[in-house]
Amino acid sequence: MADLPLRVIPLGGVGEIGKNLMVLEYDQDILVIDAGLMFPESDMLGIDLVYPDITYLTSRADRVQGIVLTHGHEDHIGALSYLLKYLDVPVYATPLTRGLAEVRLKEAGLLADAELHTITPDDVLELGCFKVEFFHVCHSIPDGVGLGIDTPAGLAIHSGDFKFDHTPVDSWPTDFAKLGEFSGRGVLVLMSDSTNADKRGWTPSERVIEPALDQVFRTAPGRIIVATFASVISRMQQVANIAINHGRKMTFVGTSMNENARISRKLGYLDIPDNLMVSVEQALKMKPNEVVLMCTGSQGEPSSILGRLSTGTNRQFDLQSGDTVVLSSHPIPGNEESVHRAINRLFRRGANVIYDAIAPVHVSGHASQEEEKLLINLVKPKHFIPIHGELRHLHQHADLARELGIPAERVATIENGHSVEFDNGIMKLGERVPGGYVFVDGAGVGDIGPSVVREREALARDGIVLVNLAIDHNTSQLTDEPEIITRGFIIIRDADELMAGMNKLIRETVRRGNGDLKEDLRNTLMSYIYNETKRRPMIFITTSRE
Numbered sequence: 001m002a003d004l005p006l007r008v009i010p011l012g013g014v015g016e017i018g019k020n021l022m023v024l025e026y027d028q029d030i031l032v033i034d035a036g037l038m039f040p041e042s043d044m045l046g047i048d049l050v051y052p053d054i055t056y057l058t059s060r061a062d063r064v065q066g067i068v069l070t071h072g073h074e075d076h077i078g079a080l081s082y083l084l085k086y087l088d089v090p091v092y093a094t095p096l097t098r099g100l101a102e103v104r105l106k107e108a109g110l111l112a113d114a115e116l117h118t119i120t121p122d123d124v125l126e127l128g129c130f131k132v133e134f135f136h137v138c139h140s141i142p143d144g145v146g147l148g149i150d151t152p153a154g155l156a157i158h159s160g161d162f163k164f165d166h167t168p169v170d171s172w173p174t175d176f177a178k179l180g181e182f183s184g185r186g187v188l189v190l191m192s193d194s195t196n197a198d199k200r201g202w203t204p205s206e207r208v209i210e211p212a213l214d215q216v217f218r219t220a221p222g223r224i225i226v227a228t229f230a231s232v233i234s235r236m237q238q239v240a241n242i243a244i245n246h247g248r249k250m251t252f253v254g255t256s257m258n259e260n261a262r263i264s265r266k267l268g269y270l271d272i273p274d275n276l277m278v279s280v281e282q283a284l285k286m287k288p289n290e291v292v293l294m295c296t297g298s299q300g301e302p303s304s305i306l307g308r309l310s311t312g313t314n315r316q317f318d319l320q321s322g323d324t325v326v327l328s329s330h331p332i333p334g335n336e337e338s339v340h341r342a343i344n345r346l347f348r349r350g351a352n353v354i355y356d357a358i359a360p361v362h363v364s365g366h367a368s369q370e371e372e373k374l375l376i377n378l379v380k381p382k383h384f385i386p387i388h389g390e391l392r393h394l395h396q397h398a399d400l401a402r403e404l405g406i407p408a409e410r411v412a413t414i415e416n417g418h419s420v421e422f423d424n425g426i427m428k429l430g431e432r433v434p435g436g437y438v439f440v441d442g443a444g445v446g447d448i449g450p451s452v453v454r455e456r457e458a459l460a461r462d463g464i465v466l467v468n469l470a471i472d473h474n475t476s477q478l479t480d481e482p483e484i485i486t487r488g489f490i491i492i493r494d495a496d497e498l499m500a501g502m503n504k505l506i507r508e509t510v511r512r513g514n515g516d517l518k519e520d521l522r523n524t525l526m527s528y529i530y531n532e533t534k535r536r537p538m539i540f541i542t543t544s545r546e
């Protein structure tokens with residue numbers, strides 16, 4: 001047995017959904033698993049990204065042996081460019097994960113200087129004292145892996161994001177044999193994905209959504225618009241397969257979706273024949289019942305394509321009668337309200353909307369309770385640390401581990417920045433290190449992604465509208481005239497009329513008092529201003545209550 005402790009230090013993704021980053025440290029060697037970002041809440045106007053606080057790593061930069069990526073989702077690779085600005089270390093990833101990471105590094109101008117290595121699940125990496133092995137996992141993106149990390153203190157397993165899908169879209173199930181083999185060698189600690197720890201049973205196979213999608217294609221009278229995350233590559237494949245069966249052409253709308261599809265096709269993870277694809281321009285000229293469009297915005301983000309369609313402010317095309325919109329994703333926790341509002345707006349604008357409460361057009365990429373239990377039973381770890389989840393998910397997952405017989409003192413429910421030490425096979429809580437947030441407003445060179453640039457262009461082009469409302473806190477009604485201030489917003493001939501129109505709308509919206517007033521008002525004003533001026537200024541609403 002080794003005389004030094006192994007330290008496990010989560011810097012992101014433990015106590016929250018997003019910006020995953022795990023650190024393993026033994027003696028002088030540090031290994032980093034994943035480098036993810038988190039998207040801020042929608043009311044931050046989409047200008048900022050959130051990165052993990054990596055002070056702990058930057059102050060020990062010379063000891064970091066490498067960064068291993070589990071899969072290509074933004075919450076696992078999105079902060080890579082940020083880390084590589086401070087850490088001159090090699091990065092290891094499977095072909096698709098590497099391809100997607102390269103797109104991000106190129107955007108940041110860091111690709112030429114980055115040292116990237118392609119791995120397969122059969123490889124064994126020696127990174128300092130860490131011997132890293134891989135096992136293939138199913139998830140909502142192909143080419144995901146979990147890690148088996150042999151350290152002088154024992155074997156540590158990191159699940160990555162996983163589910164146990166027996167019939168995945170890419171026909172490559174999770175590698176049970178390798179997990180069994182790890183178990184045979186004795187596992188010191190299992191760190192496992194907790195995203196769905198509050199969901200009973202099994203997560204259904206990705207295949208189950210195909211009949212529901214097929215039904216949509218069979219009955220939709222006009223265009224079909226499928227919204228999902230830009231990185232859900234399996235969904236692109238499923239939509240393509242069904243489009244072929246129904247004789248529809250397919251197009252991707254938006255940069256991130258196009259880039260991800262391009263890389264995945266180039267590397268052979270997405271099998272779409274050339275003659276299936278058309279450009280957005282071509283698609284818009286075709287008969288409505290001959291096309292399917294895929295776009296982002298399934299979380300109701302105001303700046304996404306679907307968000308703009310829902311407010312009637314998308315430049316390239318608008319919703320038309322007969323459109324069917326499919327939301328193929330679950331709301332991220334905390335986003336439920338804005339997703340539901342977006343669905344309401346889409347209905348109001350005449351689209352038929354299919355979402356997972358109506359038909360199974362989405363399944364999760366994460367394990368539910370029975371799969372989480374199966375992983376624990378397969379691996380038979382001595383200790384257990386739930387990762388990838390909010391505190392409620394972590395606690396639920398810890399309960400499952402205890403139900404399966406792991407004693408409470410061997411289960412560590414921790415949050416970002418809380419370290420855990422394994423000293424001669426005994427687990428104890430270690431010191432606390434900085435585990436907070438780094439907000440990125442794009443001010444630093446290289447921090448700006450295309451979406452941020454687009455936001456800034458919009459700001460420069462269309463300006464700002466500021467609305468201040470004085471509201472009586474008893475009646476929730478206005479106590480004074482609404483104050484409307486504009487900056488950089490185009491001066492038009494009918495400005496008086498526009499101001500009067502806005503004033504009227506504001507009064508009506510406040511009187512109506514529907515749900516979230518600011519959100520309601522922002523959307524109402526955005527539609528109105530766009531209709532009148534074809535501009536999309538940023539709209540800020542402040543209230544003073546008296």
Ligand SMILES: [Zn+2]
Nearest residue numbers: 071073139161
């Ligand atoms: Zn993922």
Ligand SMILES: [Zn+2]
Nearest residue numbers: 073075076161
């Ligand atoms: Zn994830």
